[in-house]
Amino acid sequence: MPRSVPVARAVAVLLVLALAACDGEVRRGVAGAAGVRDPYFPKAGNGGYDVTHYGLTVGYDPEARRLSGEAEITARAERDLSAFNLDLKGMDVESVEVAGEAARFSRGGGQEGQELTVRPRDDLDEGAVFTAVVRYSGSPETITDPDGSEEGWLRTADGALGLGEPTGSMAWFPGNHHPSDKATYDITVTVPEGLRAVSNGELRSEVTKRGRTSFAWHVGEPMASYVATVAVGEYEVRRSKGEGVPPVYTAVDPSQVKESRSVLARIPEVMKWAELNFGPYPFSSVGAIVEREDDAGYALETQNRPVFPGAPSVELLVHELAHQWYGNSVTPKTWRDMWLNEGFATYAEWLWAEDHGGDSAQDVFDALYRDAYYDTREASDAVWAFPPAKPPSAARISDSPVYQRGGMVLHKIRQSVGDDTFYDIVQGWAAAHRHGNADTADFTAYVEKKAPGVDFSGIWKDWLYGDGKPDRP
Known part of the structure; x- marks a missing residue:
């Protein structure tokens, strides 16, 4: 027997209220968009919030090829939110908390499978600053770009290399992975003793306990996630501080030390020339990471210290350091x-x-x-x-x-x-x-x-x- 229109409407309203309710309270917020509609990568990034800081704590075992991580993401809600998305490719999510309370979550995103949908216990009010904590683990993926190049988590002979342009950073930490949402970072990486973990910004501490060493890096200026990096392996590290240039930190694979030495020694010279042409350097440190030639198919302007596959030429060094102004500080909207x-x-x-x-x-x-x-x-x-x-x-x-x-x-x-x-x-x-x-x-x-x-x-x-x-x- 067909229902009357008023009864049907009443049932529909009750269903909406039931689905929107959480712990007995009616949801008034909306779900943030799963993507910012970038013209080329429409699923990249997420709507409804702006990240201000990432606190990333990861451990990596190169032999087991296993990463365990905790991402503490501080963000501001740009509208009333009942749910929001994070970009994360692969990995197993163990738990999510929002504002200190356990939150429901689900994975999705079709074949790309990059959407982690988080539903906080309580709605987030527009303008509210909140913290989400995601605990996850697994074997990070290598992602193939539309142009055929590889990014994400690249395994190397003695460790791994995280490269993010354009979307690869979602292979090793959850976030709002679009260049339009920049944030500061604290990145702590723990690896087996004898290896090093090099990242962006400045090294704040290096502590070894029970056969494992933790390296804590701090990025005090806003950074797009595609220029975040982690390099794990054996490196010859050099630190220097010259007059009129920021602190220089270089990490070079032992096989590339001899070939790289003369070029990397010119970093202070290049920096002084660049400041004369482009204006004050926008960051507080500079340097380079030099891997083996076959560890990556390209150089990348990772913030503070670009990554090079093999010893760079002076021209390539100039190119990647110029990106610190144009690309890393002034970052494209899409x-x-x-x-x-x-x-x-x-x-x-x-x-x-x-x-x-x-x-x-x-x-x-x-x-x-x-x-x-x-x-x-x-x-x-x-x-x-x-x-x-x-x-x-x-x-x-x-x-x-x-x-x-x-x-x-x-x-x-x-x-x-x-x-x-x-x-x-x-x-x-x-x-x-x-x-x-x-x-x-x-x-x-x-x-x-x-x-x-x-x-x-x-x-x-x-x-x-x-x-x-x-x-x-």
């Missing part, structure tokens, strides 16, 4: 804005060569531009495959247009405004968005504001957003 990282770091290489007896930036620009019309090599054609501000897919955000054509955009600006205004723009951009996030529209607006008498529309149209090759010179 992965569509990668050229703001790579275009600046590539142009830093050109400026370094220009200032140290190599080709000028103009020479490099002219060669790339000339090759667009007279060079039939595949590498030349690749530079013009798409505009730097519009990569066609997640698999292409690290392709050569983002790097080289991104650098060419900066050189076109320099040609248009002259060196004095150009360096005002480069340094001012780093200062205006220090420890923050910005996108391409922010950058073009900033450039136009700093040079109000210059028409940049052609540069934006032809070099930044335009398809194909710009007009023949």
